[in-house]
Amino acid sequence: MTVWTPTPALSRATVAAAAGLVGAALTGSPALAILAAPFVLPVVLGLLGRPSSTPRVTALLGATRLPEGQGTTSTLQVEDGEEAEQVTRVVARAPYVVARPASGALSVLTGDAADSVVEIGARRWGRPQVGDEQVALTSAWCGYRWGPERLGAQQLTVWPLAAAYDSTAEAPQPDGLVGAHRSRRVGSGTEFAGIRPFAPGDRLRRISWPVSLRTRELQVVTTRAEQDASVLVVVDSLRDIGVSGGVDGRASSLDLTVRAASALADHHVRRGDRVGMRVVGPGDARVPFGSGPRHLHRITGTLTRVVPDTATVPDETLELGVTGGCVVYVLSTMLHAPVVNATALLSARGVAVVVIDTLVARDLDELGGPTSAAGLAWRMRMLERDLMLERLASLGCPIVPWRGPGTVDVVLRQQARRGQVPRVRAR
Incomplete structure (x- = not known):
């Protein structure tokens, strides 16, 4: 005590x-x-002026959940501390967390309670531990000191800042009930499909009177159904290439992956699609398919817990468990054979797979130059990666770098046209 x-x-x-x-x-x-x-x-x-009370101090965070790049405050509450004249706080530093004052040390008079607030800013997504600090109280004339008392750290949930993204492309093979994507089958939609003779069960409002008068037979207008799509976002967190500079600095490969995954999930949820997620890495987190704001909040919360795996060797086999009618986004650096093999297997099964390359360019001077041991190892690894990507592209799997809005529009339209081409099947 x-x-x-x-x-x-x-x-x-x-x-x-x-x-x-x-x-x-x-x-x-x-x-x-x-x-x-x-x-x-x-x-x-x-x-x-010797104090006789027993103070109790508590640090309260203004917000425990906030987006990347925003901040909160840590307020110190002192109970039974009327005999104290001065309060001193020393807050420990945390990675990718900035504080004001920058040193984390603050000493004010107890009468100036508003000045004993420490401002905290989160510079990167994740779940950092903040508020690990020591507090001391001093009586009048600097006669007696209470503490320092250590206050335990509190967990702060920082959501990834979704990258700017928008897409006008439709899903190649929508498999839902009602949505914004044009289906290949005829249904009650708004997209014109054709005109055919009237049949029992057709709605009268579908009759095309100009064509019926010209042909002297009742003709009806057919439209394509509009369905929602199933979208699976695969996040590769096996390794983090590069050094993260925070929300305003240089992005590492995992930064780019997480922010792009958040942008894709947000876009498809807003369109009414069913979105699921699979994190390849520590914990093997899985989010089942769902829709709505609550489901998007669940996906974002899962992304905040993504950490790179630097200790274990990934398994040689990886099964994503995806069937046809689903669009799969694989956000990866494509440096590991299990991820490449799983992607190739899905593409061979006819699943609409889009590989989004999130590997950031590295400066060889940071590795000691192109002729250093690290530089040579990196160049050899890039040659192996290029060979794997060429084999993957030969199977018809598109590979595009992440560039924000419109990243996957072209490849999704190509896959949609490819799915409408008749196929010859052997019996």
């Missing part, structure tokens, strides 16, 4: 005052008594 203890300043002042008074009494020199007088007054006032 933390109690009030004399401060070193009070101890030094007491020793100086006692030495001066005792020396003046023994030697009969009034000069020593005059020299000791400035120390006597603080000692007496400090001893008279």
Whole structure:
């Protein structure tokens, strides 16, 4: 239990005052008594103001969930601390978390409660531990000190800042019930499909009277159904290539992957599609298919818990468990054979797969130059990666780098046209 203890300043002042008074009494020199007088007054006032209360301190965060790049405040609440004159806070630093004041140290009078607030800003998505600090209270005339008392860290959930993204392309093979994507089958939609003779069961409002008068037979207008699509976002978190500079700095490969995944999920949920997610890495997190704002919040919360796997070797086999009628976005650096093999297997099954390359360009000078050991290893690894991507592209799987709005529009339209081409099947 933390109690009030004399401060070193009070101890030094007491020793100086006692030495001066005792020396003046023994030697009969009034000069020593005059020299000791400035120390006597603080000692007496400090001893008279000895606190008897038991303070309790608590640090409260203004918000525990916030988007990347925004900030919150940490407010210190002191109970039974009326006898304290000054409060001192020293907040420990956390990765990708900035504070104001920048040093994390703050000392104010207890009467200025508004000045004892530490501002905290999150510079990168994740779940950082903030608020690990030590608090000390000082009584009047710096006589007694309570603490320092350590306050445990609190978890802050930082959502990834969704990259700017929008798409006008439709899903190649929508498989839902009602949505915004044009289906290949005829149904009650708004997209014109053709005109055919009237049949029992057709609605009267579908009759095309101009064509019926011209052909002297009832003709009806047919339209294509509009369906929602199933979208699976695969996040490769096996490794993080590059150094992250935060929300305003240079992005690492995992930064680009997480922010792009958040943008894709947000876009398709707003369009009414059913979105699922699979994180390839530590924990193997899976989010089933769903729709709506609550489901998007669940996906975003899962992305905040993504961490790179730097200790284990990925398994050689990876099964994504996806069937036809689903659009699969694979956001990966494509540096690991299991991810490439799983993508090739889905493409061979006829699943609409789009590989979004999130590998950031690396400066060879940061690795010691192109002829250094690290530079040569990286160049050899890039040659192996290019070979795997060429084999994957030969199977008909599109590979596009992430560039924001319209990243996958062209490839989705190509896959939609490819799906409308008649296929010859052997029996």
